Amino acid sequence: MTQKGGRRGSLVADKRYSTPKKTPTPSKTPKPRKPRGKKPRPPRRGGVMGAIAGMVRFVWRMIWGAFWRFSMVIALVVVAATLYFYSTLPKYTQLLDGRTRGSVTMLDDQNKVFAWRGETFGGLIDAKNVSPYLRDAVVATEDRRFYHHFGISPRGIASAIAINLKDGRGPFQGNGGSTITQQVAKLLCLGVKFNPKEWKNEAAYENDCRSGGLKRKIKEVPYAFALELKYTKDQVLSIYLNRAYLGAGARGFEAASERYFGISAANDNPQQSAMLAGLLKAPSYYAPTNNLKRSQERAETVLTLMHQQGYLTDRQFLDAKANPATLSEAAQRRAGGYFADWLMDTIPDFLSRDTTEDVVIHTTLDQRIQSAAEEAMQSVFTNKVSKGSSAEAAIVVMSADGAVRGMVGGRKTKVTGAFNHATMAQRQTGSTFKPFVYATALDLGYTPDSMVDDAPLTVKMPGSPDWSPRNYERNFRGPITLTTALEHSVNVATVRVSEAVGRENVIKVAEGLGFAQNLPNLPSVALGVGESDLLDMTGAYAGILNGGSSVTPYGLTTLTLKGDSDPLFSKPGGIGERVISEKSARELTYMMRQVVLHGTGGRANVKGYEIAGKTGTTQSSRDAWFIGFTADYVVGVWMGNDDNTPLKGVTGGGLPAEIFHETMKRVEDGQPAKPLPMAQPSEWQAQAQQYPGETQSTGQPTQPQQPQPQQQQPQRRNPSDSILKSLLGVFGGNRN
Template sequence: MSDSGRRKRPLVADRRYPKTAKKKSPASSKKAAARKPVRKSARKSARRRNPVVALFLAIIGFFWRILWGFAWRVGAVTALLIALAVGYVYATLPELNEVLDGRQRGSVTLLDANGQSFAWRGDQFGGVVTADTVSPHLRNAVVAIEDKRFYRHFGVSPRGIASAIRINLREGRGPFSGHGGSTITQQTAKLMCLGVEYDPDQWESEAAYEADCRRGSLARKAKEAIYALAMEAKYSKSEILTIYLNRAYMGGGAFGAEAAAQRFFGKTAGQLTPAEGAMLAGLLTAPTSLAPTNNLERSQSRAALVVGLMREQGYLTEAEANEALRNPAELSEAAEAQAGGYFADWVMSSGPEFFTRNTTEDVIIGTTLDPRIQTAAEEAMKYIFENKVREGSKAQAAIVVMSADGAVRAMVGGRKTKVVGAFNRATQALRQTGSAFKPFVYAAALDMGYSASDVIEDGPYCINVPGSGEWCPQNYDRQYHGRVTLAEALRTSLNIPAVKVAQSVGLEMVRKVASDFGIDSDLALGPALALGASESTLIEMTGAYAGILNGGSAVTPYGLVDLRMQGESEPVMTATGGIGERVIQEDAARELTWMMHKVVAEGTGRRAALPDRPVAGKTGTTQAARDAWFIGFSADYVAGVWMGYDDNTPLTGVTGSGLPAEIWHETMVRVHEGLPPRDLPMQPPGGNSIFSEGQNQRDRDTQSGIESLLESIFGGGRVQPGQAPTAESQR
């Protein structure tokens, strides 16, 4: 029987397990019933939404998805690039001990004759300190004023940057002009110039290099941030602060905390008090203008602000803060005095350039400066200008004090004594010497056998100068004094006898004696040489007088005693100055000293006389009183004084016998305080002169011969009564 007509059963596998109906609980039924109407209501609400709003929301959603997708991808790439940059910088960062001294130049520390520091030049670096070895007051002060979140951030402070931008905009500047919001780590990165070292071949100067390191552009800030992040990864917080405390410039030529502590307070960085630590921390913002050696009051005011921040941030108790405010930091005695600035500049300029002005090493120079004598000279200058010079006068003066061997003990190059790099009138000003030159005329004569008691005619006298015509010198008082001795002529500073003596011994001989005594400037060729028509510096003239005191031997003024590298005991070089070759015989020098003693005791230099000991010297006043001099010596020291205007304006009522002699007197009174009186190394002329009775026949014959010679040479010179002299007399 066929089954084709019958419906076949579908070929479906039987269920292994019978399907069981899941019985719903009443609660589930209720929840389902409750959800169903809500979903239906939402669909109805969506269908009822405004199509414009829906389109707008859809567009916003579309762009948000694009923006978000772009942002997180850019962010991821940026983060990766920053990480790579930080990693690269991290790999190039040097070890800690290689970055602590960041100076481009070395330093020069000058010691006085007692071995004490009195001046500093170059970039001072007192030695390496760490954040743990400096005074905690300094460490806390730096954090309080520069970066109070230093121990909490990762090298960059977004909050600090945002605050700085807001302040800059509020003050009308660009967002990155003015306040930078930099952390200590970022400042340290800038001090390291982001790893770029100074290359003389690449940069025009160190100033150009440093200016590039301080640039504040946006790109530079970004590099600075990356460098700071790398530093945070490489170094600990303590190490970063150590680098900062060693490399930061703190004014006064001091780089680093140790140099600043020694420079301003004469102590190490580990000994600083809260007030001193606050003052150094306050310098970091503007080290040059805030330096206590420039303006102590301003520096103390800044320190008071730092003390307040330290109190607010818990680094100082209320009592400690009040104590620091009541007793602000003061400069050390050496720093406050700022003595010997002119002297230090002179020593620096006279030493080898590669050990002084352009040294790359730390150098210690021992000098001849005596701080007591330096103070005496400065006080004398101040006293005279405050009490004897009219208020508002622009007149200047200079003082040099030295020993008989040329060792300079004090130097004042102008009325302002606390200076660095100023024009030094003691060493740089070439001025006519006037009658202060006359001792060299008589030195040449005495060395050739003349005597102080020899007589010469002081009368009308003219010389025909080739190329210039007739020249008739005149005495200061426009009078003629007849027959006078050489001693009398020098004592009263007569011009005509000086010219006659110079002509007699020969102008070339006078030039040679003056040059051998150390006057290296160009000397006049004509007969006006005898009256000081040549120019010289005060230190040259004072050194030449020292040669007279020491018995007739030349001296080279010097201030450098020895020069050594810091940390070394053996000097690299020693003094190159001192006593040189003999210029005139000792007897001639002693007799000339006696003549110059008469100048002070009885002649034009009486205002310079000291009350307790004999001294010798000579006044000098140039044409139209443009320069006034007094140079002289005791048995212990030689001192020279110059006075005048920088622009050659004539002095009013001033000659060498006036204010210069008084400045010399005030200086030497102070210099000799506590020193026992000593006699001058002098001797009167061998025969009797007009100052004593009786004269042996040999001396009469010698004098008569010299008089005859002088009369035969110079007896014919005349001027007409009332004739105006062609050259003003000099005294």
């Protein structure tokens, strides 16, 4: 190619390579790339700081390594324990009734339940068929997250620990934060069964099962997991509803609902459900039979929880709060505690305290009469006994055949397991023994009009000092009839009659009618120095009412196992053999009627009803008695101090007669008045005309020449040969 002007330009070769870049200066040198897959080591620090940092890293690696390894071991142990417990759990239905012993249910004469002994079980219930209010109340109170956790609640445990520490307790003392599942684990004792070689008794076994502490909590965790794996939530809850103890001997919510409200757990309303759920915290303390107001306050707290958690609407909450639950009529009365305790003592242990079956006992108790006796006791002690008095009293109401209709064993009437003064207190009977003396005389042919001399008397006893009885008034009445002697409880005349008819015969009649055995063969036996309890004394008087036959007091009519119709045995008592003639019993009843009309028992009289009875006061007024009867019932009353110190200003014709009056007035209220089965004076007066009597020169009671005794006639002293000497004997008496 030529350039302009014809001159050829110089040749230049084409560039095959780009011009090489200049080498950057050191200040602009790029950073080297990091090797992939490895983190660069931080620059080492020198000195003390570097050493400390290295030590911290080392310790952390050690702790972390130990922690995850330990956690893995714990997890494996928990899994293994859970699987083990899972394999040991039985069928769900086998866990519903957890009692080791049975119960005793007592029914009154109208077949209504009035008492329970042992732990009663109302029957199997299911979480699906109980009242929904009850189910919700239990969940709201005990475990609000029950349907969402897997057996334990870490949040609940942490909250419980915080509360315990705040209250100054140990972390696992007090609140435990247990779920319902954990509580079921406790009720099942973690699958450990009672072993008498390991535990002293069942109470110690149950206390150990329910003990708290860290060790117990750790054991509960795998067991709770196993329960959740084995059973559904409703089944776990059902076990809880059936096994929980709810006070007053009620095991399970069905038994508790029947005990407190008289209805099934399926029919509980919100306020009743709240009261039952509230018992879970402290069954005996919050039991409505112990303190109804306290139980209602606890129920209100449960209602609030139910409302806050959405189980109750505003209206339901306000209605339930305004109408708190109350006890059923039977539970309010709590009648017959002493009667039930006495009955348990009369039944073999294998059918009562040690029974493994549920036993049902039909009894003779009349709850109307029982309440009447309890009200009478309270009325007299409230209105007529000084506030500082420590005196005790007892009442027994009985039919003529020995059937016990009511029993109060102490001034505190609403009790269980207390000392029963009606059956356990053996005390001297005083003048309540005297009717047995006159029963013997009447049965040997004497009449209520037979004469006896109330004059000073000294009885000689071989090997012992002579004994001279005294009258309460410290005077003498002279010749009086047997009726007058009993009517005014004349001591000397009674001893004279007893010695005349033979004290051995008197003892035989008394024991035959049911008085305590082993009476002392002493002249003073006629004045009641022998000891007996109120139940036996009332039974002996029932023998007079029924016409002279002995009775064995009884309270049981039939005993059956629950679910069976055939009784295992029937009443163990009732009317026995005849002891005195019916004629003698009728005449004695007439004499005892005069005691109430004109004698020492006037305060016992009830207007409109014929009442016969006898007062009794022992030496130094240590015991005071009144026992009497209408045509329907016998009522016995005793009063005294537990330490056997004298009563202050109390005799049998005083407070005991008034307790009798108040009791009989209530017992007979509304009942038609019936005449007493007693003889009339015309009957024995006609007999006296048929068999003219003679007197004895020794001052003994007059008697017919041809008596018709029911028992062997005792040997008599030689009668006088002249009427004059006989009269001198009656009016002069034996003045040794």
